[in-house]
Amino acid sequence: MGTVSRGVRNAFRNVIRTGSIVFILAISIAMALVMLLALKSVQAKIASVKSSVGNTITVAPAGVRGFEGGGDLLTTTDLNAVGALPHVSKMTETLSDRLTPGTDTNLQASLTPGSFGNRQQGRAGFGVEGGGGRFGAAQRTFTMPIMVTGVDDLSVAQALNIDNLKITSGSEFDATKDTGSALVGTDLAAKNNLKPGSTFQGYGTNITVAGIYDSGNRFLNSSFVMPISSLERLSNQAGQVSTAIVQVDSIDNLNSVKDAIASKLGNKADVTTSQEQTDQIIQPLENIKTISLYSLIGALVAGSVIIFLTMLMVVRERRKEIGVLKAIGASNIKITAQFVVEALSLTVMAGVLGTVVGFFAANPILNALVVSGASSGQGGPGGGGFRGGGMMVRFAGGLNGVGNTLRDLHAVVGYDILTYGALAVLVIAVVGSAIPAFMISKVRPAEVMRND
Amino acid sequence: MLKVEKLRKEFKSGDSDVKAVNGISMHVPTGSFSVIVGKSGSGKSTLLSLLGALDQASSGTIEVDKQDITKLGDSKLIKYRREKIGFVFQNYNLVPNLTALENVMLPMEYAGVPAGARKERAEKLLAEVGITGDKQKRKPTRLSGGEQQRVAIARSLGNKPKLILADEPTGNLDSATGKLIIDLLRQLAKDEKTTIVAVTHDEAIAKLADKTFTLKDGKLVS
Numbered sequence: 001m002g003t004v005s006r007g008v009r010n011a012f013r014n015v016i017r018t019g020s021i022v023f024i025l026a027i028s029i030a031m032a033l034v035m036l037l038a039l040k041s042v043q044a045k046i047a048s049v050k051s052s053v054g055n056t057i058t059v060a061p062a063g064v065r066g067f068e069g070g071g072d073l074l075t076t077t078d079l080n081a082v083g084a085l086p087h088v089s090k091m092t093e094t095l096s097d098r099l100t101p102g103t104d105t106n107l108q109a110s111l112t113p114g115s116f117g118n119r120q121q122g123r124a125g126f127g128v129e130g131g132g133g134r135f136g137a138a139q140r141t142f143t144m145p146i147m148v149t150g151v152d153d154l155s156v157a158q159a160l161n162i163d164n165l166k167i168t169s170g171s172e173f174d175a176t177k178d179t180g181s182a183l184v185g186t187d188l189a190a191k192n193n194l195k196p197g198s199t200f201q202g203y204g205t206n207i208t209v210a211g212i213y214d215s216g217n218r219f220l221n222s223s224f225v226m227p228i229s230s231l232e233r234l235s236n237q238a239g240q241v242s243t244a245i246v247q248v249d250s251i252d253n254l255n256s257v258k259d260a261i262a263s264k265l266g267n268k269a270d271v272t273t274s275q276e277q278t279d280q281i282i283q284p285l286e287n288i289k290t291i292s293l294y295s296l297i298g299a300l301v302a303g304s305v306i307i308f309l310t311m312l313m314v315v316r317e318r319r320k321e322i323g324v325l326k327a328i329g330a331s332n333i334k335i336t337a338q339f340v341v342e343a344l345s346l347t348v349m350a351g352v353l354g355t356v357v358g359f360f361a362a363n364p365i366l367n368a369l370v371v372s373g374a375s376s377g378q379g380g381p382g383g384g385g386f387r388g389g390g391m392m393v394r395f396a397g398g399l400n401g402v403g404n405t406l407r408d409l410h411a412v413v414g415y416d417i418l419t420y421g422a423l424a425v426l427v428i429a430v431v432g433s434a435i436p437a438f439m440i441s442k443v444r445p446a447e448v449m450r451n452d
Numbered sequence: 453m454l455k456v457e458k459l460r461k462e463f464k465s466g467d468s469d470v471k472a473v474n475g476i477s478m479h480v481p482t483g484s485f486s487v488i489v490g491k492s493g494s495g496k497s498t499l500l501s502l503l504g505a506l507d508q509a510s511s512g513t514i515e516v517d518k519q520d521i522t523k524l525g526d527s528k529l530i531k532y533r534r535e536k537i538g539f540v541f542q543n544y545n546l547v548p549n550l551t552a553l554e555n556v557m558l559p560m561e562y563a564g565v566p567a568g569a570r571k572e573r574a575e576k577l578l579a580e581v582g583i584t585g586d587k588q589k590r591k592p593t594r595l596s597g598g599e600q601q602r603v604a605i606a607r608s609l610g611n612k613p614k615l616i617l618a619d620e621p622t623g624n625l626d627s628a629t630g631k632l633i634i635d636l637l638r639q640l641a642k643d644e645k646t647t648i649v650a651v652t653h654d655e656a657i658a659k660l661a662d663k664t665f666t667l668k669d670g671k672l673v674s
Contacts, residue, residue, distance in 0.1 A: 002561070006550070013549050324545045327506055328607070329534025329562040331527075445533070446506040448545055449497050449619060 003334055007341025011349075022350045025306050029347075029354030029428075030361060032299035033421055037362045038369060039292040040417070042285050049282055055248040056274040057258050062267055064242075067098065074241040078265055082246060085260050090247040092153040095228050097235045098145035099202055106201040109144035110191035110222040117144060146188065147223035148202070150231030151175050165220075170196025170211025178229040181210040185221035203234035251275075288369050300424060303347075307432030311343050315436040315443075322440055323447030336437040343433035344426075351425035355418070453482035453647045454503070454615060459512035461498055461670075472498040474670035475512070480663065485638050485648045487658045490667035496651040497619055499667065503649060504537050504617045505529045517614055534563050538608030538646070540637070542620035544600040546592040552578060552603045553588040559610045570610070577606035580643075581636060598629040605637060609644055616641065618650035622657060634660060 012018055059082065063071030076093070083091045099105040111117075152175050173181045184194050189212045192200060199206045207226070215221055232238045248257045254273050262271045315322070325335050461473040472495045480486045490496050501507040503514060505521050513520050521532055538559075539545075546555045553574050560570035578588050581602035583595075592600050601621060608616050618637065622630030634650075634657050641648045650657070658664050666674040 009549060320545070321547060323506075324541075324547065325558075326530075327504065327533060327539050327545075328559040329530060329611070331530050331562070334562065444507065446501045448506065448539070448541065449501055 003338045004341050007338045008345045010338065010342045011345035018346065018349075021306065021310050021346055022353060025303055025347065025350035025428075026353035026357060028299050028303040028306060029351050029421070029425065030357035032296055032303065032424055033355060033358030033417070034362045034365050035292045035296035035299060036420060037358070037417060038366045039289060039296060041366060042289045042292060046282055046285050046289070049285075050275070050278060054274055055251045055254055057246040057248060057254065057261060058272045058274070058277070059244040059246060059261060059265070060270045060272075061242065062270050067096075072268070073237070074244065074265075074269060076239045076241060078268060079241055079244050081264050082244065082261050085257060085264065087249045087253040087257050088246055089249045092151065092245045093228060093241045094152075094243045094245075095150035095231050095235075095237060095240055096242040097148050097150075097231060097237070099148060100145055101143050104202065105146060107146055107188065107192050109146050110185075110187040111144050111218070113144055148182075148231060149223065149225050150228035151225055152228040165213055165215045167211045168214050170209065173210040173227055175227045176229075177227060178233060179210075179227055180205070180230045180234075181208045182224045182226045183211050183213050184209050184224040186212055186214045187218060187221040188224060205234065284370075291369065300428065303350075303424075303428040304431045307343055307347055307428055308435060310346065311339060311433045311436035312439070314342070315339065315439050319443055320447055322443045323445050323449075326443065326445035327448045332441040336440050339437060339440060340429070340433045343436075344429040347425050347429040347432070351421065355421055358421075453484075453517065454478075454480035454649065455513075455515040456503070457513045457515075459499070459502060459514060460510045461495075461502060461507065462510045471670050473502065473509075476667075476670075476672045478665055478672060480647060480649060482647055483641070483645055484662040485641060485660070486650070486663040486665065487661035488649065488651045488665045488667060489653070489655075489658050494667040495670040496667055498670075500617050500619050500649070500651050503615070504539060505532050534559065535611055536614045538611070538613035538616040540601070540604050540608050540616065540618035540621045540650075542623040544592065544597070544604045544624075546600055546603055546607070548592055551589050551591055552583055552595065552599075555592070555603055556607045556610055559607060563611045565611075573610065574606070577609055578603065580640065581606045597624050598633065601625060601629075601633050602636065605633070605640065609640060609646070612644060613646060616646050616648045618648065620651055620653065622652065622654055627654075627656070630654065630657070 059074065059079070061071055061073045063069045064073065073095075079091065079093060082088065099107070101107055101109050167183070168186060170183075172183065173179050188194070189209070194200060194209050194212070196209055196211050198209050200209070201207070213221075213225070226234075228241075232240065246257065246261065248254050254275060258271050258273050261269070265271070322335055326332075456476055456478045459473055459476045460471065462469055462471050464470070474495070476495075476499065488496050488499060498507070502509050503516075505524070509522050513522055515521075516532075516536060519532075521529070524532060546552075547558065550558065553571070556574035556577055557570045560573065561567075565573070575588065578584065583599060583602055583606065587595065587599065592603070595603065601624075605621075608618075616637070621637065622633055625633060637648055637650070638660070640646070650661075652658060664674075665672055
């Protein structure tokens with residue numbers, strides 16, 4: 001029997017105590033593992049979101065937020081200057097408007113006011129978005145408006161910055177031409193029995209349905225999209241732009257182009273890069289990352305403290321036995337090695353149990369963290385409510401690779417995690433038994449002569 | 453074999469200085485069975501600790517096999533304890549979660565004796581002290597006090613030490629068993645050519661000794 005086997009056997013001297021220690025230590029190791037998994041998952045997701053966001057800059061009229069605020073919309077003249085800036089590879093423009101059912105259009109809104117809409121309606125005056133005229137006061141009879149967005153990009157999805165927009169029937173229109181046709185959201189189409197080729201009334205004229213789209217979002221599915229030139233003409237907003245999405249040739253030039261746009265447009269526009277928008281949206285993930293990191297450190301420290309206190313207790317209890325071993329010729333190294341093996345045995349048992357527990361607990365805990373992080377963080381995608389076109393693009397931008405971020409995290413136990421876990425177990429055992437080992441070296445062999 | 457000159461051990465206890473061993477000089481011949489007697493607190497166990505290099509002397513010399521152990525460093529002291537000394541304690545001090553056989557093998561393992569050889573010798577020593585068969589595989593808690601002390605004696609002889617130091621080896625045993633243990637120690641010492649120094653309160657045991665040293669207040673009085 002050697003030092004190692006004696007150390008392992010010593011770990012089982014008191015089965016009840018060993019079981020308790022292993023159980024508590026296993027929880028600590030499981031927590032460390034879960035937090036490590038959470039940390040890696042969140043880090044990967046943040047990197048993925050950041051890389052998917054792209055090199056875009058949103059230019060919106062200063063002082064205008066959707067259909068709230070005040071000031072002037074941007075003009076095509078302003079934006080032509082922006083389009084001519086170096087490193088700007090592409091620019092898409094959108095114009096937003098609202099139609100009041102029964103007054104401006106024969107369409108019926110597919111959204112109902114609900115408590116939120118009615119509350120907004122109750123606040124007469126500025127910013128009320130229900131049923132009133134454009135940027136004006138609310139009407140007495142509240143009716144949900146229907147939002148319309150004009151786009152100039154051949155791809156509606158690109159123009160709205162939505163990755164998962166699908167044309168479910170019909171086809172896209174040519175956004176560069178004043179065709180007077182529209183793509184209608186699935187909810188609005190269903191409410192009004194619209195199909196490709198059918199027409200509805202808006203702005204006192206017939207508008208033809210070119211296709212039906214599904215954005216995966218109820219708000220967007222309750223609106224319709226037209227070529228920007230058609231909307232400018234129909235809504236008497238020639239040369240007006242609600243929002244422009246500027247694409248930059250490289251992410252390295254994002255900030256310099258943003259500065260150039262801000263300089264060019266002065267106080268006419270609010271200029272935001274996609275990275276800045278993303279930073280806001282992923283803030284809850286950053287919070288989870290921080291929580292995970294500190295919890296990981298805390299769990300490792302707790303594990304080390306548990307094994308440290310255990311070994312401290314064991315060494316104090318076996319002081320006389322250590323004296324005996326020294327008296328019969330054991331060196332400090334031999335005795336210390338025996339106790340380190342004992343600590344390692346406890347930690348390995350706890351490590352195995354903790355890994356199993358952590359494996360099953362990782363995703364539920366990660367989901368709990370995500371829900372907690374999301375609720376305590378930003379409003380997240382969807383916060384736009386029904387504020388209109390400007391926010392529609394922002395909202396849609398949020399959906400672009402970020403929308404489902406908070407609910408799309410999965411912890412995966414790989415070899416790297418298991419390696420980290422094994423290292424953590426080793427570190428806990430060594431750190432936890434270091435001071436007790438030092439105490440062993442200080443035990444005098446004369447302790448053996450005590451007859452207590 | 454064992455020569456002690458002007459040995460002192462002093463330490464502080466609260467505000468006062470305690471002279472546990474106060475200038476002792478003694479000579480123990482090779483192969484003898486010597487006994488140290490004295491009242492509680494006379495310094496017997498402290499003297500035994502110094503002889504076994506379990507504690508450090510304040511001054512004086514201890515020569516074992518013509519080697520002054522008071523001059524040895526830590527690693528050499530470990531080697532000295534391992535190779536030249538065998539201990540027998542009043543409380544047996546066997547390692548509780550090891551079997552009798554494993555306890556006897558332990559000092560030999562520390563001395564680097566190969567596994568096969570140490571098992572063979574441990575079984576032989578245990579048989580010599582009367583621990584045979586299934587008892588060799590028992591843990592100390594499943595052995596009587598006398599049997600545990602026999603195992604402790606077998607353990608002390610594992611590395612063929614020059615000197616066996618026994619601290620009240622019969623202190624926890626009845627007189628008949630104590631007598632058997634002393635007879636056993638003496639016989640084994642004779643067979644293994646080992647010198648024995650034992651501390652005892654038992655006058656009957658003292659009468660069996662080749663040489664008796666009496667301590668009083670840390671000093672040798674006879």
